[in-house]
Amino acid sequence: MPYSARNPEERVPLTPAVFHILLILSDGERHGYSIMRDILALTHGKLRLRPATLYRSIKHLVEDGLIEESDVRPDPALDDERRHYYRLTDFGRQVVVAEIKRLEETLVVARTRRGLRDLLPAPSIEEAH
Amino acid sequence: MRAQEPLPWIIRCSMRPYRWLLCLGPASYRRQYGDLTLQLFEACCWDAYRRRGTRGVLSLWLPLLSDGVVQMVAEQFSELQRATRLPVSVETVSSCSSERKFSMNTWQQLNQRGIRLFGSLTRFRRRLMQSLMRNRHPMHISSFDDSQLLSSDDSQLLSSMVSSDETLDQRLLLDLLGLALGEARRVHKDYLGTPHLFIALTRLEGGRTQDALRSLGRSPEQVGGIIRLALGSGKTTSGTPIELTRRCKKILQSAERNAINAHSTSVDERAIAQAVLSEEDGILRELLTKRGINPSRLIELILAEPRKF
Numbered sequence: 001m002p003y004s005a006r007n008p009e010e011r012v013p014l015t016p017a018v019f020h021i022l023l024i025l026s027d028g029e030r031h032g033y034s035i036m037r038d039i040l041a042l043t044h045g046k047l048r049l050r051p052a053t054l055y056r057s058i059k060h061l062v063e064d065g066l067i068e069e070s071d072v073r074p075d076p077a078l079d080d081e082r083r084h085y086y087r088l089t090d091f092g093r094q095v096v097v098a099e100i101k102r103l104e105e106t107l108v109v110a111r112t113r114r115g116l117r118d119l120l121p122a123p124s125i126e127e128a129h
Numbered sequence: 130m131r132a133q134e135p136l137p138w139i140i141r142c143s144m145r146p147y148r149w150l151l152c153l154g155p156a157s158y159r160r161q162y163g164d165l166t167l168q169l170f171e172a173c174c175w176d177a178y179r180r181r182g183t184r185g186v187l188s189l190w191l192p193l194l195s196d197g198v199v200q201m202v203a204e205q206f207s208e209l210q211r212a213t214r215l216p217v218s219v220e221t222v223s224s225c226s227s228e229r230k231f232s233m234n235t236w237q238q239l240n241q242r243g244i245r246l247f248g249s250l251t252r253f254r255r256r257l258m259q260s261l262m263r264n265r266h267p268m269h270i271s272s273f274d275d276s277q278l279l280s281s282d283d284s285q286l287l288s289s290m291v292s293s294d295e296t297l298d299q300r301l302l303l304d305l306l307g308l309a310l311g312e313a314r315r316v317h318k319d320y321l322g323t324p325h326l327f328i329a330l331t332r333l334e335g336g337r338t339q340d341a342l343r344s345l346g347r348s349p350e351q352v353g354g355i356i357r358l359a360l361g362s363g364k365t366t367s368g369t370p371i372e373l374t375r376r377c378k379k380i381l382q383s384a385e386r387n388a389i390n391a392h393s394t395s396v397d398e399r400a401i402a403q404a405v406l407s408e409e410d411g412i413l414r415e416l417l418t419k420r421g422i423n424p425s426r427l428i429e430l431i432l433a434e435p436r437k438f
Contacts, residue, residue: 050196051169055162
């Protein structure tokens with residue numbers, strides 16, 4: 001089946017590792033090491049992907065058509081030519097958006113819970129509107 | 130460039146067990162991602178070495194090696210699961226076909242990987258047909274209008290199972306099975322028998338059977354009509370599940386043997402026609418003989434027809 005015909009809603013929820021990989025790739029092409037470093041920075045060191053976890057996730061994402069290998073390569077003088085670059089596919093972008101919406105909905109529900117309301121930060125003006 | 134710098138002994142020593150560890154994973158993973166994983170491991174070691182020297186690299190051993198073991202074992206399991214997951218049970222086939230997601234080449238792909246499903250292609254197709262018949266939507270056919278049959282849920286269901294990369298022979302087979310199913314429905318039968326398969330063969334546009342009948346001076350439509358008339362009509366309602374008759378099951382098995390003997394990669398029209406017409410003591414043979422059609426001669430003509438597809 002062509003990926004465009006697939007429903008991104010069927011792919012969510014995503015695991016934290018997969019979600020963060022897709023999130024990082026939403027900004028453009030990255031190689032494995034760059035993905036690993038960016039995730040570490042993005043999560044303030046809370047999510048540390050090890051090499052095997054990262055490449056196993058990448059393998060499954062490629063197989064599922066969420067990401068693809070990119071032919072775009074930076075200047076060889078500035079980069080290790082052994083590196084493989086990956087980018088998000090259209091379907092991958094739809095999936096990450098679906099996951100973000102799901103997380104948003106979860107957050108809205110969490111804010112309505114009396115036991116959690118005071119512990120969670122209030123939504124910003126943009127969020128409230 | 131980092132790749133050109135000499136590797137410190139501690140990184141060299143760390144990479145060796147990591148490389149061995151990747152052997153725990155499936156070969157497909159190693160081929161595609163083995164080098165990349167090792168390269169990333171090396172990059173992690175360099176980072177740790179720059180920050181804390183040898184001690185930094187040593188501190189990586191436990192988390193990185195344990196991650197490697199866990200992920201490689203998990204990948205082995207997921208490979209195994211993927212290989213056996215989809216069509217191992219009739220239930221799965223049935224649910225897939227009802228969702229119109231099933232691809233007929235799954236059987237072939239799995240067979241290529243050494244996984245046998247239901248023993249043979251014929252048995253697999255039979256089960257698939259049975260599951261289709263149980264899951265199909267009710268169909269109302271009031272006349273003998275072909276377009277009604279071809280646009281029915283059955284036809285859609287069967288054609289939707291064939292992905293674009295299927296060979297024409299496989300599409301032909303599905304068309305044939307769809308026609309036979311429609312034929313049984315049309316005459317309100319609760320079974321799909323050999324004569325239905327033969328009528329379907331006579332209705333296969335541009336097929337070998339049509340050509341062979343025409344070369345005998347017979348109209349395929351007329352021959353199909355005669356057999357249909359002789360079989361009579363049943364009393365089954367449209368929602369009743371249709372079962373394959375014992376003879377029909379044997380015919381499909383025989384068709385597979387014919388295909389194998391002919392060194393064909395798929396059970397095509399020729400193999401099915403040969404099996405259907407070779408059936409001894411069957412009503413079809415009797416009907417054809419009574420109408421002056423020699424089944425053996427018809428087989429010869431069908432097999433002699435040049436390959437069309």
